[in-house]
Amino acid sequence: MNNDSTIFIGLDTHKSFTQVALLKDKRGEAPSSYSRIQSTKSAFIKLSQTLQSQFPKATLNFIYEAGPCGYWIYRLLTSIGHQCYIVAPSLIPKAPGDKIKTDKRDAAKLARLFRADELNAIYVPEAEDEAIRDLSRARETAMKDLKDAKFQLKGFLLRNNITATVKDNWSKKHLRWLTELVLPHHSQQIVLQEMIQIISERMQRLQRLDNELLYQVKNWRYYPVVKAIQAMRGVRLLVALGTIAELGDLRRFDHPRKLMSYLGLVPSEHSSGQKRRQGSITKCGNKRARRLLVESAHTYKHKPNISAELQIRQEDLSKEIIDIAWQAQLRLCRRYQRLMFLGKHRSVVVTAIAREMVAFIWAIAREVVIIPIDPRQRISRLPV
Incomplete structure (x- = not known):
């Protein structure tokens, strides 16, 4: 041996x-x-x-x-x-x-x-990074549960031919109006009160998770990256946090095309001989990060502009990061209009914009210095 x-x-x-x-x-x-x-x-x-x-x-x-x-x-x-x-x-x-x-x-x-070198190892996040990802996913689940409860209540009111007299939906005034409703049957009144209580509880749950997320992200080692990519248009705190929490360290990709492929935003291909056929995107990799980027890509249908909110997000950032974000806005807004002028479907255009957004996010992430984790701290964070 x-x-x-x-x-x-x-x-x-x-x-x-x-x-x-x-x-x-x-x-x-x-x-x-x-x-x-x-x-x-x-x-x-x-x-x-x-x-x-x-x-x-x-x-x-x-x-x-x-x-x-x-x-x-x-x-x-x-x-x-x-x-x-x-x-x-x-x-x-x-x-x-x-x-x-x-x-x-x-x-x-x-x-x-x-x-035989036939398998590729996956990326394993640190325990701290996984904890932030779990918190971000819990917030998204709470948001989905709240929407489901609201849809159920709206459907209940529609079946009973009740139209809201308050325009500001789900405000305090709207909730007070719901509690003042009187239905003809006692059973329906019980159902209405249960639905209102569920919505109130889920709104409080969402608020608790938002507060905890805002507190924890400021102590996270990737917070400089989260703050930096918010310099881009359409990338607010929740989108930036969700993207980095799902992807982890973007420096592990030596080229943005690898990150695009990891997110499943590249077109599928079936070529043979002289024929080359490309289809829809592969949809491989992390679907949550891909969805967040596609949602953000819708903001580039407007003309390039630095709004007051975007200017606040760009405060305390380096000139290099701000320049990359402005270059991204100029290119992506122009590309959005050009693809729409060529008659492309809006979903195809938005997906193409999201794919190019990945390259600019990758470039911004490389401009940020991240302090590595001490190996002794990594061992101490293991659960007992």
């Missing part, structure tokens, strides 16, 4: 247990099923210690699929000095005739494909 070799450990993770497979870095070596362990921190620490004692001079590479269990296994193994990689399940190659799927086969397949 070569003590200086690399050992690939495939992990088929589940909620309660994990199947382990080993593969040595030798030509012709076949993966072997090692054991099944509990999906607990103590079990993974014991596994790493046992393997390190069996292969004292070998490098241990752990590989497992991304899933609903999160990144705690990755953070645990890397904190004790081992190499760990997470791969996307959708990018794992599968043979057409492979109809047998077991935990042992899956773990062995991960180790074998990773040794």
Whole structure:
């Protein structure tokens, strides 16, 4: 046995247990099923210690699929000095005739494909970055729940032929008008009061999350990037925060085209021989960040202008960032009008604008200095 070799450990993770497979870095070596362990921190620490004692001079590479269990296994193994990689399940190659799927086969397949360099590891956010992302997603969920409750109440009023006499919907005056409604049946009155109470509770929930989000983002290490990309038109705080929370460090993309492809904003293609066919966008990657950018792209249908609100957002920013934002506004507004003049559908135009917005956001992010996280702090943030 070569003590200086690399050992690939495939992990088929589940909620309660994990199947382990080993593969040595030798030509012709076949993966072997090692054991099944509990999906607990103590079990993974014991596994790493046992393997390190069996292969004292070998490098241990752990590989497992991304899933609903999160990144705690990755953070645990890397904190004790081992190499760990997470791969996307959708990018794992599968043979057409492979109809047998077991935990042992899956773990062995991960180790074998990773040794053959057939798998690409995904980006794993820091624990702090994931926490901000969870808070941003919770705020979006609260907003969706509030809209659903409002739609239900509007539908209820429409079925009962009740028209609002207050123009300012969902203001305090409008809510008081709703509480003063008297319906002919007691059961309907109960339903109305329950709907009003649900809307009030969800509005308070949304306000709490907004306040917490505004407080936490100012202490986040990516706050300079969030503040910088707000120099662009159509990118306010929630859009900027949601985009960076989903994408993480934009400096990991060495070219903006890779970021466009990661977001699924590039056109699909099916070319062969002399024919080249391009279709709709691929819609790969993070759909939430893609949706936020597409929504922001609608603002470029107007003429270039620096509004008072945009000028306030650009305060305390460097001249280089402001110049990039103005250059983006000139180009994107002109491109929006030109594509509309050519007869393109509005959704196609907005998607094209969102794709080019990505390049300017990438350029702005590279102008911001981000303080890296101390590795000792990274270990201390692991959950106990």
